[in-house]
Amino acid sequence: MSKRVGITITEHILSRQRENPEATGAFTNLLHELIVAAKVISREVNKAGLVDILGGTGQINVQEEAVQKLDVFANRVIIERMRHVGQLCCMGSEELADPIEIPAAYPKGNYILLFDPLDGSSNIDVNVSIGTIFGIYKKISEDKAKDFLLCDLLQPGYKQVAAGYFIYGSSTIMVYTTGDGVHGFTLYPSVGEFLLSHDNIRIPSKGKIYSVNEGNYPYWDEKTRALVDYFKGMGKESSKPYTSRYVGSLVADFHRNLLKGGIFMYPADRKDPRKPSGKLRLMVEANPLAMVVQQAGGYASDGRGPILKIDPKDLHQRVPLYIGSKEDVELAESFLSGRISSLSPSR
Ligand code: AHM
Ligand code: MG
Numbered sequence: 001m002s003k004r005v006g007i008t009i010t011e012h013i014l015s016r017q018r019e020n021p022e023a024t025g026a027f028t029n030l031l032h033e034l035i036v037a038a039k040v041i042s043r044e045v046n047k048a049g050l051v052d053i054l055g056g057t058g059q060i061n062v063q064e065e066a067v068q069k070l071d072v073f074a075n076r077v078i079i080e081r082m083r084h085v086g087q088l089c090c091m092g093s094e095e096l097a098d099p100i101e102i103p104a105a106y107p108k109g110n111y112i113l114l115f116d117p118l119d120g121s122s123n124i125d126v127n128v129s130i131g132t133i134f135g136i137y138k139k140i141s142e143d144k145a146k147d148f149l150l151c152d153l154l155q156p157g158y159k160q161v162a163a164g165y166f167i168y169g170s171s172t173i174m175v176y177t178t179g180d181g182v183h184g185f186t187l188y189p190s191v192g193e194f195l196l197s198h199d200n201i202r203i204p205s206k207g208k209i210y211s212v213n214e215g216n217y218p219y220w221d222e223k224t225r226a227l228v229d230y231f232k233g234m235g236k237e238s239s240k241p242y243t244s245r246y247v248g249s250l251v252a253d254f255h256r257n258l259l260k261g262g263i264f265m266y267p268a269d270r271k272d273p274r275k276p277s278g279k280l281r282l283m284v285e286a287n288p289l290a291m292v293v294q295q296a297g298g299y300a301s302d303g304r305g306p307i308l309k310i311d312p313k314d315l316h317q318r319v320p321l322y323i324g325s326k327e328d329v330e331l332a333e334s335f336l337s338g339r340i341s342s343l344s345p346s347r
Helices: 009-019 026-047 069-082 121-126 214-219 222-231 250-260 282-295 326-337
Strands: 056-060 066-068 088-093 111-119 130-138 162-168 172-177 182-188 193-198 209-211 263-266 299-301 321-324
Touching (some): 009 026, 009 193, 026 069, 026 162, 026 172, 069 088, 069 121, 111 121, 111 282, 121 130, 162 250, 162 282, 172 193, 172 250, 209 250, 222 326, 250 282, 282 299, 282 321, 299 326, 321 326
Antiparallel strands (some): 111 130, 130 162, 162 172, 182 193, 263 321
16 A cells, blocks of 8 residues: 555546546536535534534434434535535435435436444544445436435445545544545645545455454354454464454444454344344445445455345345455354354464
8 A cells, every 4th residue: 555645535536537438527526525524524523522512412313322413413514515416316314214305406416325424423422533434326216207216225235336434533534435446535634635645445355353342242143252252262273362453433443454454343133132133234334334345355244245235125224244354254254154163273
């Protein structure tokens, strides 16, 4: 991974657009507007603590989770900025039960934006990194009378034309892919621009880090426990232990493992019978990061097969997630399928 600092995100997107003779600039516009929204969110996150934006709103969202003031703010900023760009026919947000229509007053386009406005909300009040995750699809329905149909929102992840995330952390970083590698940009606050800082990111094929909420151990099945025991070097016949790292913000845990190698897991568990597939959402969390990791040479699985091939049934459906270095995720699949229950130390 080379580190050429200087190219702005806009130049980068435009150079990709010039390489594609069919590109109209619509997509470039869309990404540009999303970047502006992220800059606004980043500014507000950096002020948290100084202004009255920390804490909960007292409401519970569609995911049955406490809504934070910054969640609401980020959601609103993205919707308000993106709905008038003219490139979208609809949006879907982790925070809202229903698809977001584009008001009649605004022009419509052929793209669909799915997003988690502020991932890691439980970390907002304690200054741990949080982020925005997004995936972009092209409209597939052809009914001229309707701006969009549900099938436009419920496409499998491999249909994404772009995906990525912003992290609001020690610095604000944007990582994105349009199917041509993964590139990272860092926001230079004094310039107000995202500049290329991580060109063509490649994830190591095998890592040394495992990331999982081990407080859920009692709720996992035997195969999941055997897998995590293996990473801890505690299996029947295990290897040298991996290092454990878990922040509790998916974007931050994912980003670290993307750069260093390793596996992030949010397995299915028995904690809440209404959520048998774990906590994370397919459309706004798993799919975008699955596209990013695949483009970086890694892999994302639900424990049985590729996340990107899952046919979604619901905008808010949850999915077990194993994501990161290819060999580590394939190893997880082997444990979870029962093909192996322990490994020899020679591995
Ligand atoms: P959120 O989008 O409402 O913030 O929830 C998702 C977050 C992920 O960022 C993180 O990986 C996970 O929830 C942490 O869950 P847990 O506290 O159960 O470990
Ligand atoms: Mg989230």
